[in-house]
Amino acid sequence: MVSRVIPVQSFDLVLFGATGDLARRKILPSLFHRFQIGQFSDDCRIIGTSRSEMDRHGFQEMVADAIRTYGQPGETSDDEIAAFVDLLHYTAVNARGDNGWQALGDLLRDDAIRAFYLSVGPSLFPDIAGRLRSTGIATPDSRIVLEKPFGHDLASAQALNAALRANFEEHQIYRIDHYLGKETVQNLMALRFANSLFEPLWNSSHIDHVQITVAESIDVKGRGEYYDKSGAMRDMVQNHLMQLLCLTAMEPPARFTPNAVRDEKVKVIEALNPVAPDQIARGQYRGPEGDSYREHAGNPASTTESFIAMKVEVANWRWAGTPFYLRTGKCLRARESEIAVFFRDPPHNIFAEDTGTGGIKGNVLVIRLQPDEGITLRTTIKDPGPGGMRLTGANLDMTFADSLPEAGRPQDAYERLIMDVIRGNQTLFMRGDEVEAAWAWADPIIAGWTDHSNDTPQPYDPGSSGPEDALLLMHRDNRRWRGIGS
DSSP states (O other), rough: OOOOOOOOOEEEEEETTTTSIIIIIHHHHHHHHHHHTTSOOOEEEEEEESSSSSHHHHHHHHHHHHHHHHHHHOOOHHHHHHHOOOOOOEEEETTTTTTTTHHHHHOOOTSSSEEEOEEEEOGHHHHHHHHHHHHOOOOTTTTEEEOOOSSSHHHHHHHHHHHTTSSOGGGGEOOOGGGGSSSSHHHHHHHHHTTTGGGOOTTTTTTEEEEEEEEEOOOTTTHHHHHHHHHIIIIIIIIIIIIHHHHHHHOOOOSSSSHHHHHHHHHHHHHOOOOOOOOOOEEEESTTTTHHHHHHHHOOOOOSSSSSEEEEESSSTTTTTEEEEEEEESSSSSSSEEEEEOOOOOOOOOOOOSSTTSOOOOOOEEEEEEESSSEEEEEEOOOHHHOOOOEEEEEEEEEHHHGGGOOOSSSOOOHHHHHHHHOOOOTBBHHHHHHHHHHHHHHHHHHHHHHTTOOOOOOOEESSSOHHHHHHHHTTTTOOOOOOOO
């Protein structure tokens, strides 16, 4: 049975950059889906702003078209769309000038939650935050939501944090990472801390290693100029993969509250050892003419990585001797994100070697984030049928769509996170010191290859699993990556 939906408090959500690609593809369709299931109270409002001159009707038409294009197929009706766009307002605002701020302030209500979603480039964050405060539009109870990238390095992240904290308190700032809104990521915490089965084994005595993979099949075409200034390390490892690592490795918090959870995540980042250059593999996809990274990036001499893999060690009692292998890249064989926890082999094999291929292997717990969210545990069982004791592998599989069909359509990560902003729940958002700690760890790694002009990424074929160096990274430790797309 689907749980009863409780409407959130009345809110005015101001969406800066409301005509941009992210707003149309993700944010506005996500808000519509929450409206569809009855999570909005009757007087909730969404106020779009951007530099574009547009009247309210034009904005409503734009949003209706975005919902039809990017919403869930077959789950929208014209009546629902019409009811939703009736909540929409629009006013043009110059983020770096004076125009439009008075009109925006006049639209807002004193008795509703005020949330400001900055779906704009990070260079505009300080300007918008400052004007929200100086114009009196931001109140002590307002919330401000910021998209990544949150800084380009430690110095820029610190400067951005300082600019935000000059205008908002930390409890008002929501640094969004959509990976934390995924159902399976939250289920990782439930799996560990709500079940006595796994947590006693969640340490180096029982876990051989952990693999965290975020593979993307798409290339960088269309956003190559941005990506070439960032690369896989800045774009994915420092934020998305770091968050998955923290949730996998963190100690149990004293309670499930925002600061208790984030305190433990920061401890993980601060416990990370520096990563030596020989524990890193960098790659850049090189396809036939017209399909190579350098052509997509518009930079024929680019040394920016479109793939990175690394061996990371958490220097504490729980994880001493258990490495975490991280990898992410563009133009790979399949779109796939997962956390794979490899348990150690049984200490003694009582079965003959001919009962199975190579005897008993350790269990593997796989937490799948995409494309099909779910959890799988690989076990060893007797091969059914006559012929004596023959061993084989079998999966205990919980694909959420199959196991919990009554839960209905899975929420998009943005749906959950935006509603958490309205509720004032920061558990799934990054704290300022967490962001800075991640950059403090990442900066020396990036400097390690940028200081050497001859350290160029290894080429790999589009549609492959990455460069040879990534395979060697595991083979040196007598381990193998799980296959991408297998």
